[in-house]
Each structure stands twice: as C-alpha cells, then as structure tokens.
Amino acid sequence: MIVTIDGPAGAGKSSAARALAQRLGFAFLDTGAMYRAVTLAALRGSCDRADQTALAQLMAGLRLDMPPGKVVLNGEDVTGLIRTPEITAASGAIASSPVVRQQLVAWQRQIAAGGDFVCEGRDQGTIVFPDALCKFFLFADPTERARRRHRELSARGDTISFDEVLKAQDERDARDAARDIAPMIPAHDAIRFDTTSCTLEQVVERMEQEVRTRIAARHPLPPAPPPDKPPANALTWMETSWFRLWHETCYVAYFATMTLGFSLRIQGQHNMPKHGPALLIANHQSFLDPILCGLAARRPMVYLARKTLFKNRYAAAIIRSLNAVPIDQEGVGKEGIRTILDQLKLGKAVVVYPEGERTPHGKMQALKPGIHLLIKRAQAPIVPVGIAGAFDAMPRWAWLPTPAPLFWPAAKGTLSISLGQPLEARLYAEMPRERALQELFEKINAEQQRAEQLRRR
Numbered sequence: 001m002i003v004t005i006d007g008p009a010g011a012g013k014s015s016a017a018r019a020l021a022q023r024l025g026f027a028f029l030d031t032g033a034m035y036r037a038v039t040l041a042a043l044r045g046s047c048d049r050a051d052q053t054a055l056a057q058l059m060a061g062l063r064l065d066m067p068p069g070k071v072v073l074n075g076e077d078v079t080g081l082i083r084t085p086e087i088t089a090a091s092g093a094i095a096s097s098p099v100v101r102q103q104l105v106a107w108q109r110q111i112a113a114g115g116d117f118v119c120e121g122r123d124q125g126t127i128v129f130p131d132a133l134c135k136f137f138l139f140a141d142p143t144e145r146a147r148r149r150h151r152e153l154s155a156r157g158d159t160i161s162f163d164e165v166l167k168a169q170d171e172r173d174a175r176d177a178a179r180d181i182a183p184m185i186p187a188h189d190a191i192r193f194d195t196t197s198c199t200l201e202q203v204v205e206r207m208e209q210e211v212r213t214r215i216a217a218r219h220p221l222p223p224a225p226p227p228d229k230p231p232a233n234a235l236t237w238m239e240t241s242w243f244r245l246w247h248e249t250c251y252v253a254y255f256a257t258m259t260l261g262f263s264l265r266i267q268g269q270h271n272m273p274k275h276g277p278a279l280l281i282a283n284h285q286s287f288l289d290p291i292l293c294g295l296a297a298r299r300p301m302v303y304l305a306r307k308t309l310f311k312n313r314y315a316a317a318i319i320r321s322l323n324a325v326p327i328d329q330e331g332v333g334k335e336g337i338r339t340i341l342d343q344l345k346l347g348k349a350v351v352v353y354p355e356g357e358r359t360p361h362g363k364m365q366a367l368k369p370g371i372h373l374l375i376k377r378a379q380a381p382i383v384p385v386g387i388a389g390a391f392d393a394m395p396r397w398a399w400l401p402t403p404a405p406l407f408w409p410a411a412k413g414t415l416s417i418s419l420g421q422p423l424e425a426r427l428y429a430e431m432p433r434e435r436a437l438q439e440l441f442e443k444i445n446a447e448q449q450r451a452e453q454l455r456r457r
C-alpha cells in the first residue's frame, strides 16, 4: 500500500511522512533525497546540469540505494552530504531534467513495488503513484515555512538570514510549480492540508486516521459465515424464557448487593451495544469483575473461566449461572479465542481479560498477545472497560470480599466500573501487534482511571 505526501519545502512533509510511516508500520521513501544525491553526483562530475545527454550518461553510471534512513550513492553513504544549501540550490535544475526524472520515477516505483510505503516528494501522488491508497498535499503559509527552515538552518550553524531563506524558497516554489515536467501541484484526489498552525502531532494524527479509515474500507472483512452447527459450547439455554427470568432475578439480586454492600457506581452504560456480538475487554482485579461487567452491560454476558473453578459444586453452580464457559487456561489462549469467536458468531457479548490473570498488585499488567489474534478475527465492536476498587475489596488471595456499604462514611474499597466508547476491531487488526497491544492497553487504562475518579467522587 502506498501513501503519498507532496507539497512545498517547509510544509512539514518530511517529519510528518517519517512519523506517519512509523505509526503505520510502513517504510518511508524520501524522494527529495534521491534528487539531491543525483545533484551531488552531477556537481562532483562537473556535469552540465542543462545538458540532457550528459545527464543521461551520468544516470547510466549511477547506483542509488535507499536503505532505511540512509542515502547511498555508488556505495558511499552520502546522507549528510546532500543536505547543504549548495545542493539545495543546485537541485532545481536536476529536478527539471526529463532524463533524471524518468530514471528516478522508475527507481521509486521499483523500490516501493509490493511494499507498504509512505512516499514523500513533489510528484508522488500525480506521476509516480497515481493509484496510491491515500494522497496528501501539505502546504503552509510561506513566511511560516521560511521561519521553520531558517530555524532548522540556524540550529545547524548556518548563518543565512531569514530574508535570504524566504527569497530562495519563493524562487524554488515558483520554479517547482511552473516547470513543464512533473510540476508541484496537488493530485486531483489529494487531501489538501494547511499545516500553518498545526503541530506535527496534529498533522500526523489526522493523516493516520484518514489512512486507517481507507485501509479498513479497502479490506472489508468477509461476512461471518453462518455457523453450520452450533459449537459444542453454545449456550443454547440462554435463549429460553427460563433463562431470562433467572437472569433478571440474578441481576436485581447482584445489583442490590453490589450497590448496598459495596457502593457500586457505574458509568458509560450507553456505550454497551444492546444487541448483537460485542467484546468487552476489561482490566482484571478480582473475582468480582465478572459480576461488575454483567451489571454494567445490562444484558446477559458470556464469561470464560478456568476449569478448576468448576471443581467445587457450589462455585460451579454460581459461575454457571453467570454463563461461564469452562476453559483449560485463563485469558486469551488458543482455546479461549476459539470459544470467544464461537460466542460472538452466535451474537453474544463476551467479557475477556486481556491481562490473562488477576493483577497481583492492583496495577494493570501488560496485555497478552493473544488479544491481538482475537481482535483480528473478531467481527464485533470492542468495548474497553475499566474496573476500580475490586482489588481493594477482594484481592487475589482473599476468599471473601470486604464490603464497603453505602451510607457508611468510613468504608473504603467501594467499587466502580466505566464503559468506554466502542472501538472498531478492524483498526486494531491492521496495526502491528506491539502497537495494537499498547493502544488497547491505553484504552483500558484510561477507563480504569475514569472508574477510579468515579469511585472517589
């Protein structure tokens, strides 16, 4: 997939392109650096930059490699050498040469063929990659661009004045835009973006959103095939009216117990889809968590529980009444993923704890990689859930919870739960795993902070 970023110098293209590529897990191709490298070769060879035959000869004997972050000319690393004002000034004539452009366009297409690239330059969206997934044209107020460039040069120790920078920039803009070949103009389908008063973070954020939306639209997930036969763990009794009665009864009983006994507070219930599949991803503090999730969701939920918890008859009866499906291993292992996908296909809402186990210290732990695998295959909205207070009320080692009754001023360990806005699974499925895990962690963590604030209010 190709994303192109074109526009004049100083509009923030390079930094934005590099950051965007990193966020998307794409490679970054700085095509301006390629024109600069050819300029360096021409200056070194004292080649007449207006003579197309001489330039054609130069190009024929030239090898240009673009490994990440580097520019290698005939085997020599010239990354630093091509950033001088002299090269900048001389590059205009090289960039106007048809033979140079023809060759560089071919190389750029070769480099990016079959890969995921953010390509930055002047003609990437118009000439080089007209079918790019997403095209941006960044521009900014000329004075602001010159100010940025002047700051950059001064930081490098260059003594050039602001006026000189502005003048050179105006000349370059006019020449780039007016040249006959590959003029610097926005592609008709490019998104034009004025960066004058934006921070780099804002620019990258907006571009990333746009790209991810297009990736998701280009790869619609196939509709879920109807299950040919119900999976072995289908909770068919959930469809019966007996179950509904039982669920209502339990709901009222648990709600009363949690509110009166533990001062439970809930927020964000409108974020829970009322029907159809939904995947709740929550932090895991305590055995109380499934109850809290069930109360917050306001609809029957499916939970996964270790088989060992079903050993005791009474415990088994209680957790079965909460629609617990027994699995060998807690968390999002292979078996858990299969079970969850089966339940989602049946249109159920499932709670999963991506940390894999209850926290041993009250703080959130890193998410297990299995959650990314699950999200890649889950065709359901994901609701981030934060739970607070459950660790204080019933930590891992406790057999019974310590109540914190309503209207009891000295009570500590009150409970709260917060449901966040549903997330689109596809966006996280397309991200590299580490990034997806980090972002999902942050979403759950943010909800936990909200729950914590609610609890202390």
Ligand code: DC
Pocket (backbone or CB within 6 Å): 009, 031, 032, 033, 035, 036, 091, 092, 095, 120, 121, 122, 123, 124, 176
């Ligand atoms: O973006 P830059 O300043 O590094 O670009 C160096 C020169 O190359 C500049 O004169 C514009 C030109 N260029 C071009 O004509 N087409 C591109 N795709 C990239 C850069």
